[in-house]
Amino acid sequence: MTLSVNLSHRFGDFALDVAFEAPPGVTVLFGRSGSGKTTVVNAVAGLLRPDRGRIVAGGEVLLDTETRTFLPPHRRRVGYVFQDARLFPHLTVRQNLLYGRWFARHRGPDSFARVVDMLGIGPLLSRRPAALSGGEKSRVALGRAILSEPRLLLMDEPLAALDEARKAEILPYLELLRDELHLPILYVSHSMPEVARLATTLVLIEAGRVAAAGPTAELLADPGAAPVLGLREAGAILTARLAAQDEDGLSRLESPAGTLWLPRVRGKIGDSFRLRILAQDVMLATARPEGVSALNILSATVRDIRLGDGPGALVQLEAGGEVLLARITRRSAGALGLHAGQKVHAVLKAVSVAQENVGHGPPEAMPPSPASWPRQG
Amino acid sequence: MTDWLSPDEWRAVALSLRVSLWAVAASLPFGILTAYALARWEFRGKQLLNGIVHLPLILPPVVTGYLLLLTFGRKGGVGQILDQWFGIVLAFRWTGAALAAAVMAFPLMVRAIRLAVEAVDPRLEQAAGTLGASRPWVFLTVTLPLILPGVLAGTILAFAKAMGEFGATITFVSNIPGQTQTLPSAIYAFLQVPGGERQAARLVLVAVGIAMAALMLSEWISRAVARRIAGR
Numbered sequence: 001m002t003l004s005v006n007l008s009h010r011f012g013d014f015a016l017d018v019a020f021e022a023p024p025g026v027t028v029l030f031g032r033s034g035s036g037k038t039t040v041v042n043a044v045a046g047l048l049r050p051d052r053g054r055i056v057a058g059g060e061v062l063l064d065t066e067t068r069t070f071l072p073p074h075r076r077r078v079g080y081v082f083q084d085a086r087l088f089p090h091l092t093v094r095q096n097l098l099y100g101r102w103f104a105r106h107r108g109p110d111s112f113a114r115v116v117d118m119l120g121i122g123p124l125l126s127r128r129p130a131a132l133s134g135g136e137k138s139r140v141a142l143g144r145a146i147l148s149e150p151r152l153l154l155m156d157e158p159l160a161a162l163d164e165a166r167k168a169e170i171l172p173y174l175e176l177l178r179d180e181l182h183l184p185i186l187y188v189s190h191s192m193p194e195v196a197r198l199a200t201t202l203v204l205i206e207a208g209r210v211a212a213a214g215p216t217a218e219l220l221a222d223p224g225a226a227p228v229l230g231l232r233e234a235g236a237i238l239t240a241r242l243a244a245q246d247e248d249g250l251s252r253l254e255s256p257a258g259t260l261w262l263p264r265v266r267g268k269i270g271d272s273f274r275l276r277i278l279a280q281d282v283m284l285a286t287a288r289p290e291g292v293s294a295l296n297i298l299s300a301t302v303r304d305i306r307l308g309d310g311p312g313a314l315v316q317l318e319a320g321g322e323v324l325l326a327r328i329t330r331r332s333a334g335a336l337g338l339h340a341g342q343k344v345h346a347v348l349k350a351v352s353v354a355q356e357n358v359g360h361g362p363p364e365a366m367p368p369s370p371a372s373w374p375r376q377g
Numbered sequence: 378m379t380d381w382l383s384p385d386e387w388r389a390v391a392l393s394l395r396v397s398l399w400a401v402a403a404s405l406p407f408g409i410l411t412a413y414a415l416a417r418w419e420f421r422g423k424q425l426l427n428g429i430v431h432l433p434l435i436l437p438p439v440v441t442g443y444l445l446l447l448t449f450g451r452k453g454g455v456g457q458i459l460d461q462w463f464g465i466v467l468a469f470r471w472t473g474a475a476l477a478a479a480v481m482a483f484p485l486m487v488r489a490i491r492l493a494v495e496a497v498d499p500r501l502e503q504a505a506g507t508l509g510a511s512r513p514w515v516f517l518t519v520t521l522p523l524i525l526p527g528v529l530a531g532t533i534l535a536f537a538k539a540m541g542e543f544g545a546t547i548t549f550v551s552n553i554p555g556q557t558q559t560l561p562s563a564i565y566a567f568l569q570v571p572g573g574e575r576q577a578a579r580l581v582l583v584a585v586g587i588a589m590a591a592l593m594l595s596e597w598i599s600r601a602v603a604r605r606i607a608g609r
Binding site for chain 2 (some may be wrong): 045046048072073074075076077078079080082084086088089099100102103104144148219270
C-alpha cells in the first residue's frame with residue numbers, strides 16, 4: 001500500500017507546501033523542529049484540515065479539497081502513536097490496548113496475544129497508565145495503535161520524550177514492527193541514528209518544503225543531500241551479516257564492501273545489520289596503509305567529489321556495490337589528487353561505529369535487553 | 378420520625394427532596410451539554426448563552442421567579458402552549474417549584490462541569506478519534522469518565538442550591554402547604570406566626586442535616602472516582 005500526500009497549508013507566516021509518496025516500509029519525515037513534519041502527519045490523520053491538498057492511502061481518498069472530500073479521523077483507519085503516548089488515564093493497560101479494536105470494522109485475526117508478547121507488556125496489563133514508566137507507556141501506545149487494525153501507522157517522534165536507555169529499549173521493537181507486520185509507517189524524526197536504523201524511505205523537510213526524498217541508503221549516500229542532513233550527520237548505510245564473535249570483544253561482520261571488525265555487536269551469527277558509517281569517521285588513502293591501528297580497510301573507487309563552501313569535501317565511494325561517504329578537507333583531496341574513478345582505500349576505526357548506529361535488519365532474534373547495550377558518547 | 382416532625386413539616390421536607398431531585402435529574406443532561414458547548418465549541422452567540430445561563434446567579438431571585446411566572450404561567454407564552462397542548466400546568470404546582478429550583482441551580486451545575494471539561498486534555502479525545510471512535514463515542518468513553526468528579530460535584534452543588542431555593546419559588550408557585558411549600562418556604566411561614574420558632578428550628582436542623590449529608594457523600598464519591606482515574 002502506498003500513501004500519497006500533497007498538501008499546502010498556511011498558519012501565520014509559516015507556509016507548508018509538500019508532496020511525496022510513501023511506499024511500503026518506514027518512511028521517515030526528517031527535519032528540524034518547526035519544519036512542518038507534525039503538521040503533515042496530523043493532516044494524514046485528519047486532525048488538521050489543510051487549506052489545499054489531496055491524500056490517498058492505498059487507493060482510498062482520505063482528503064481532497066478539490067472535491068471537498070474529508071474523511072473524519074475515526075474513519076481513516078490510521079494508527080497514530082503520539083510523542084506523549086496519550087494513554088487513557090481512566091482505563092487499564094488492557095482496556096487501552098483493546099480500545100481501538102472495539103471500534104475496528106475490519107477485524108483481522110485476534111493479534112492481541114501476539115502484539116502483547118512482541119512488545120513485552122504482558123505483566124502490565126492490569127495496571128493503569130499512571131503506574132507505568134515512560135518506556136512502558138511508549139510501548140503500550142504502540143500496541144494500542146497496532147491493535148486498532150490500521151492500514152497505516154503514523155509515529156510522531158515516539159522516542160523524543162525518552163532518555164537514551166529507553167530509546168535503546170524501544171528501537172528494536174520498532175525494527176521488529178517494520179519487518180514483521182508489513183504495515184506502512186510514516187515516522188517523524190529529527191534524530192539521524194533513528195533514521196539510519198528504521199527508514200526505508202527518507203523525506204527531508206526544510207522550512208515547510210520537501211528538500212529531498214528517496215530510498216534511505218541512496219539519499220544518505222548522496223553528497224548533495226548532506227548539507228540538508230547536516231554535515232556532521234552525513235554518513236552512508238552498509239548492510240552486513242554477523243560472521244563471528246571474536247575472543248577479544250570484537251565482532252566480525254561481512255558486508256559486500258568487505259570485512260568489518262566492530263565492538264561487540266549483540267546478535268546471533270548470520271543476523272543481518274544496518275550499519276551507519278559517519279562520513280567524518282572515514283579516512284582515505286591512495287595506497288594500502290601499513291602500520292596503522294585502524295582495523296577496517298576497505299578497497300573502494302571514488303565516484304564523486306563534492307566541494308563545500310568551507311574547507312571540507314565530501315567524497316562518495318563505491319565498494320563492492322555499496323556506497324560510502326568520506327568527509328575530508330579540500331586540501332587533502334588536492335594533495336591526494338582525488339578524481340572520479342580512482343582506486344582508494346577507506347580506513348575506518350572500529351570503535352567509531354557507535355552502538356546506536358547498529359540496527360537489526362530482518363530480525364531472526366529477539367531484540368537485546370536494554371541493559372546489555374553499552375553506552376557510547 | 379413523624380413523632381418529632383408534624384405532618385405539615387414532614388410534607389415540606391418530602392416535597393423539598395422531591396423537587397430538588399427532579400430539578401437536578403432533569404437539568405443534568407442539559408447542564409452537561411451546556412458546559413461542554415461552553416468549554417469546547419466556538420459558535421455565534423456563545424457569550425449570549427453564557428450570559429443567559431448565569432443570569433439567575435446575578436438577578437434577584439424574585440425577578441427570576443417573576444420572569445418564570447410571565448413565561449410559564451397559565452397566561453404566559455410557553456405556559457399557555459404547555460397547558461393547551463399537553464395539559465401541563467407549572468404555575469402553583471410542585472413541578473413549577475422544580476422548574477424554579479432547576480433554573481436557579483443551573484449556573485452552579487454548569488460552572489462545575491465546565492471546569493471539569495476544560496481540565497480534560499483534548500489530545501486524549503483526538504487520540505480516541507484516531508483509534509476509530511466517532512465523536513459521540515469519544516464523549517461517552519473518554520470525556521464523560523474523565524469529567525465524572527466534576528459532574529458529581531456540580532450535581533451535589535445544584536442539589537444543595539435547589540434544597541435552599543426560596544425567592545424564585547415563592548414568587549412563581551407561591552407557598553401552598555402540601556403543594557408548593559418547600560423546606561425554606563415552610564421555615565419562612567412558621568416564622569411569620571407567633572410561637573412558630575420551635576417548628577422553624579426543627580426544620581432548620583433538618584436542612585442542615587441534609588446539606589451536610591449531601592456534602593459528605595459528594596466528597597466521598599469524588600475521592601473514590603479520583604482514585605480510580607489516578608490509577609493503581
